[in-house]
Amino acid sequence: KAGVTQTPRYLIKTRGQQVTLSCSPISGHRSVSWYQQTPGQGLQFLFEYFSETQRNKGNFPGRFSGRQFSNSRSEMNVSTLELGDSALYLCASSLVTGRETQYFGPGTRLLVL
Amino acid sequence: QKEVEQDPGPLSVPEGAIVSLNCTYSNSAFQYFMWYRQYSRKGPELLMYTYSSGNKEDGRFTAQVDKSSKYISLFIRDSQPSDSATYLCAFNAGNMLTFGGGTRLMVKP
Numbered sequence: 041k042a043g044v045t046q047t048p049r050y051l052i053k054t055r056g057q058q059v060t061l062s063c064s065p066i067s068g069h070r071s072v073s074w075y076q077q078t079p080g081q082g083l084q085f086l087f088e089y090f091s092e093t094q095r096n097k098g099n100f101p102g103r104f105s106g107r108q109f110s111n112s113r114s115e116m117n118v119s120t121l122e123l124g125d126s127a128l129y130l131c132a133s134s135l136v137t138g139r140e141t142q143y144f145g146p147g148t149r150l151l152v153l
Numbered sequence: 154q155k156e157v158e159q160d161p162g163p164l165s166v167p168e169g170a171i172v173s174l175n176c177t178y179s180n181s182a183f184q185y186f187m188w189y190r191q192y193s194r195k196g197p198e199l200l201m202y203t204y205s206s207g208n209k210e211d212g213r214f215t216a217q218v219d220k221s222s223k224y225i226s227l228f229i230r231d232s233q234p235s236d237s238a239t240y241l242c243a244f245n246a247g248n249m250l251t252f253g254g255g256t257r258l259m260v261k262p
Contacts (some may be wrong), residue, residue: 043197071248073249073250082253084250085249088248090248095248095249096248098249109195130223132250139229141199142250144196145196146195146196147195149194
C-alpha cells in the first residue's frame with residue numbers, strides 16, 4: 041500500500057508570497073492532519089480534516105489555512121509568507137478521526153527568503 | 154511548564170548497548186502514547202503505539218507507560234548504527250498529536 045505523499049518536496053518563496061502544499065493520504069484513510077516542524081518549536085499541530093471538514097485547529101494565525109477534497113486529498117495554504125514560516129510541513133493520515141495511529145509523509149521543506 | 158518534556162540529547166552509545174529514552178507529560182487527558190523515529194530530512198515513522206500502562210514489546214523495542222507518574226519510556230535492545238535518528242514521543246488527546254521535542258540518538262559502530 042502506498043504511503044502518504046506530499047508535493048512539492050522543496051519550495052523556496054520570498055516574503056509576502058503565498059504557497060500551497062498538497063498531501064495525498066494512504067488509500068482508505070479519511071483523516072488528514074498537518075504539522076509544522078522547526079528546530080526551535082519542534083513539531084506543532086496545525087489542523088486536522090475529516091470528511092472535508094476541519095475538525096481541530098492548532099494555535100496558528102489565520103494566514104494558515106487548509107481544505108480537504110472528497111477523495112481525502114488535502115491542501116494547506118500559507119498567505120503573506122514570513123521568514124519564520126520556513127519549516128518542514130508534514131502531513132499525516134489516519135483511518136478515521138486521528139485518534140488512531142497517524143502515518144506521516146516525507147514533508148515539504150519550505151524556505152522563505 | 155511544557156505539556157511534554159523530553160531530553161534533546163544527543164545521546165551517544167556504542168553498538169549493542171541498551172538505550173533508554175524517556176518523556177514526562179502533564180496532561181491527564183492524553184489517552185494514547187506513541188514513539189516515532191525520524192531520520193534526517195524524513196518524516197516521522199511510527200515505532201510503537203499503546204494506550205495502557207505497562208509494557209509493550211516489538212522486536213528490539215519496548216515501550217513502557219506509567220500513567221500514575223505521567224512517564225513513558227522507549228527501550229532499544231542491541232542498538233545498531235541504523236538506529237541513529239531522532240526519537241519523538243507523542244501523545245494523543247482528541248484529534249491531535251502533541252510531540253516532545255525529540256531525543257537525538259547516535260549509535261557508534
